[in-house]
Amino acid sequence: MKNQFAVRKPCANCPFRNDDHAIPLQPGRRESIIEGLLSGQHETFSCHATVYRKDGRNHDENENYRPVDVSVCPGAAAVARKYGRDLTIVQLATRLGMIPYDHYDGALDLTLEPEDLDVDREKARIQ
Numbered sequence: 001m002k003n004q005f006a007v008r009k010p011c012a013n014c015p016f017r018n019d020d021h022a023i024p025l026q027p028g029r030r031e032s033i034i035e036g037l038l039s040g041q042h043e044t045f046s047c048h049a050t051v052y053r054k055d056g057r058n059h060d061e062n063e064n065y066r067p068v069d070v071s072v073c074p075g076a077a078a079v080a081r082k083y084g085r086d087l088t089i090v091q092l093a094t095r096l097g098m099i100p101y102d103h104y105d106g107a108l109d110l111t112l113e114p115e116d117l118d119v120d121r122e123k124a125r126i127q
Contacts, residue, residue: 007071011049016075038124043088078107
């Protein structure tokens with residue numbers, strides 16, 4: 001749990017970066033992720049760089065996902081904030097005093113703007 005908020009800025013190829021380094025996802029995938037996070041259907045989204053660590057610590061000997069050291073994706077957290085809503089896990093951590101409110105502010109300038117995404121406002125439960 002202590003490393004869950006360790007990554008504060010998007011990694012070099014975070015799919016939510018606003019530059020040419022963002023890892024490509026299938027069409028609509030970024031929107032789907034954000035819709036799930038904003039609607040509360042999903043409480044968090046993990047940083048892919050921490051899920052797929054080079055040492056394999058988050059997968060067992062059969063390559064099954066067994067997370068022991070993952071972090072919240074700061075890119076997804078920043079984009080959600082731009083829509084006016086923090087991820088559920090971020091809300092809880094802030095309220096419990098685990099992280100400050102501005103914990104992901106350094107990620108804001110590095111991530112996509114709401115107008116860059118075609119989020120279904122009804123699915124995301126936003127006005």
